[in-house]
Amino acid sequence: MASLEKKQYFLVGIGGAGMSAIALVLKGMGFNVAGSDIKESRYTKILRSEGIDISIGHKKENIKNFDSIVYSAAIPKRNIELTEANKKGLDIFSRSDILAEILNSKKGIAISGTHGKTTTTSMVSLLLRGLNMDPTIIIGGELNELGSNARYGEGQYVVAEACESDGSFLKYNPFISVVTNIENDHMNYYKSFENLKNSFIKFINNTKKDGYCIINGDEVKIERKELKPRIVTYGINKSNDIYARNIKFKNFGSTFELIINKESEQISINTRLNIPGMHNVENSLAALSVCYCLGLDLIKASEILNFFTGVKRRFEKRGERKGALIFDDYAHHPSEIKATLGAAKKEKNRRIISVFQPHRYSRLSNLLGDFKDCFDKSDILIITDVYGAGEQPLPGINGKALVDDLIENDFAKKLIYIPKLDDISLYLDKNLTEKDIVLLMGAGDITRVTDDILKIKNGKS
Numbered sequence: 001m002a003s004l005e006k007k008q009y010f011l012v013g014i015g016g017a018g019m020s021a022i023a024l025v026l027k028g029m030g031f032n033v034a035g036s037d038i039k040e041s042r043y044t045k046i047l048r049s050e051g052i053d054i055s056i057g058h059k060k061e062n063i064k065n066f067d068s069i070v071y072s073a074a075i076p077k078r079n080i081e082l083t084e085a086n087k088k089g090l091d092i093f094s095r096s097d098i099l100a101e102i103l104n105s106k107k108g109i110a111i112s113g114t115h116g117k118t119t120t121t122s123m124v125s126l127l128l129r130g131l132n133m134d135p136t137i138i139i140g141g142e143l144n145e146l147g148s149n150a151r152y153g154e155g156q157y158v159v160a161e162a163c164e165s166d167g168s169f170l171k172y173n174p175f176i177s178v179v180t181n182i183e184n185d186h187m188n189y190y191k192s193f194e195n196l197k198n199s200f201i202k203f204i205n206n207t208k209k210d211g212y213c214i215i216n217g218d219e220v221k222i223e224r225k226e227l228k229p230r231i232v233t234y235g236i237n238k239s240n241d242i243y244a245r246n247i248k249f250k251n252f253g254s255t256f257e258l259i260i261n262k263e264s265e266q267i268s269i270n271t272r273l274n275i276p277g278m279h280n281v282e283n284s285l286a287a288l289s290v291c292y293c294l295g296l297d298l299i300k301a302s303e304i305l306n307f308f309t310g311v312k313r314r315f316e317k318r319g320e321r322k323g324a325l326i327f328d329d330y331a332h333h334p335s336e337i338k339a340t341l342g343a344a345k346k347e348k349n350r351r352i353i354s355v356f357q358p359h360r361y362s363r364l365s366n367l368l369g370d371f372k373d374c375f376d377k378s379d380i381l382i383i384t385d386v387y388g389a390g391e392q393p394l395p396g397i398n399g400k401a402l403v404d405d406l407i408e409n410d411f412a413k414k415l416i417y418i419p420k421l422d423d424i425s426l427y428l429d430k431n432l433t434e435k436d437i438v439l440l441m442g443a444g445d446i447t448r449v450t451d452d453i454l455k456i457k458n459g460k461s
Contacts, residue, residue, distance in 0.1 A: 008065060011035035012081050013072030014054060015044045018163075021138045021150035022070065022098050023047055028136075028152020029102075036062050036081060043149070060084035067091060070098050073166060074390070096168035099138060103158050104173045106136070109290060110162035112169055112203060113180030113216070115336050116283045117161045119275075119314055120180060123287035123305065125159050130304035131296050135159050157294075162203065164196070165189065169203050175211040176293055177204055177229070178286055181219040183335055187366045201226050212293040214286060217241075232293055234285040236278070242289050244271075244281050249346040252276040252317075258288060258302060271302045275310045277343025284308075313447060315343060319454045323434025324353075328450045332359040332443040334367060334374040340439060341377040350437045354378040355424055355449060357442030358386045358402055361394040371402060372409035378439075381411070382427070385419040387444025421445070425452035 009026055013019050014035025020043035027033045027050055034053040037044060044054050055062050058081050063069070069085040069092045085092055103110060111121045118140045128135040134155035140163070162169035162177070165186045182200050190196040201222060204213045207229040215222070217233030217240040224231060234242040244256040245268075253274045260267040273284055284305055291301040310316060313330040320326060331340045337356065344352050354375060358364045364386055375381050383406075385399040403417045418424050428438060428449075438453075440446050 008032045008067040009034075009070055010063060010066040010068070010081075010085075011070045011072075012058065012079060013037055013075045014047065014052075015039070015041045016072050016074060017043065017140050017149055018095055018138075019070070019072045020044070020047055021140075022095055022102075023052055024050060024150040025102060025136055025138060025152045026098070027052055034062075034066070063088065063090070068093060070095060073168075094168070096166075096171055099160060100168075100171035102136065102138070103160050106158045107156050107176075108172060108174035109135075109157055109159045109176045109178070110169070110172050110174035110203075111160070111178040111180070111286070112162040112164055112200065113178070114164075114183040114185050115333060115339070116180040116279060116286070117163070118330075119280065119310070120178065120283045120286045121159055121161045122310075123284060123308055124290050126308055127287055127291055127296075127301050127304055128155070128157055128159060129153075130307075131291070131300060133157055133296075164199060164203070167199055170199065170206065172203070173206050173208055175208050176214065176290055177207045177211070178214045178290065179204065179220050180216050180283070180286060181335070182221075183333070184367065184370070185333055185363070188362050197222070204229065214289045214293065216282060216286065218282075232289055234289045235282065242285055242292060244285055247278070247281055249276065252315075252343075252347065254281055256281060258285070258298070260292065260298070267298070269299055269302045272306045273308065274306065275308065276315055276346060277339055279339035279343070315340060318450045321429070321438075321453050322432045324432040324436035324438055325350075326438045326450055326453060327440070328447050329439055329441045330443055331441040332357075332363070334370040337371075337441060338374040340441060341375065344437050344439055345377040347437065350435050351379045351433070352377060353380045353382070353428070353432075353436055353438045355382040355384065355428075355438070355440045355446065357384040357421075357444050357446035358399060359443040360389050361386055361391050361397045364402065365394055365397045368397075368402065368405055372406060372411070375406070375411065375413075378413055380414045380416070380431075381406075382416045382418050382424060384421060384424065384442075384446065387442060387446070389444065421449050422452075424449050428453050 015037030036055040063084040121139050125137040134153040135157040136153045137151045138160040139149045140161045205228045213229045214232045218235035233240040247256040255272050258269040258271045316328045318326045318328050329340050331337045383399045
């Protein structure tokens, strides 16, 4: 396990969302922090503004005057900087090692689950800041109200995402653990759903003895006898300890009654969200459940949630073109896509144009049959080729394979295969109307189509 006693940290791959968050927190803790990445990004700009020295390009000369090297999961073991660090006998840690040390050193609040981690972590962060808890925050996406993905706080709580993708979340010993859902994903690592589920059980049971585990009672199917910590359930179903009642959707937002079932009484608090979708109602219930377990003012917390405007690339409205509303969303798993489209469909009398970029050949191969129902609320669906995220292509696994599978499963709406992103903005520009909602979805570089269509609007191309 990493030790935070040493003072000089060099982060390899510092420009990624997760690594930049670690860099900001280490800097806030008073350590000397520098790093490298292969290219500039909005995160490198944020880090530079905080006085963190960044080298573009990996080279062995970067590894000097540092005690410890921290590397991103995206960095190959043969990286020249890691090789040099090994030659010098420096301490080398993964990002998850450092995050575990930070989280475990205080009262950690770790948010896990297949979907909803970033938004729920962001909501909890906003609530604790608004309630003057001064938390340390480490998020996988950029919180609009924070203008960043991390901050160092002097308070006793650390709020962080706990990603299950490679099992590294088992290094954490949080005071509060949250599980939003458990679905088939990351099968290259887990091999089976049973292994994935067992990993979540271990994560929950790593919760500190005096802490809590907060579980989506509607979706997480784990027997309580398998779990050690105190359990609080949330969801839409009234059998949960905390649930939402009288849910109403309007103008890309929602209102509901927050209901808390206590032994002696039932508490009801009117709540409003300014972000869309049932999935965000559930995310807000998880965040409010954290406040409940910490004994914080739930009425005040509910009022603060009204100011939550979301996270970048989570149903993010980027602009308009010909009166059409252009949204950018990170959704890349079938359940996430279904939730995003369900949120869009709440707005009546609008045509929904979905553009989906499959993410990773392995994920598309493992989940190919699961996409057949998730696009039903699209009126027009455009499929691009796969964003490989560093993976080698698999035979027969590409965007066309997804199109063919949807056709075989009788997809009833207009379906178009446009492999190259450069061609999509031109198609959209010719076919948009003022009654359209355009959703660009995927975890790859699909977001640049959003930039392209808005540049056309501004006469820049």
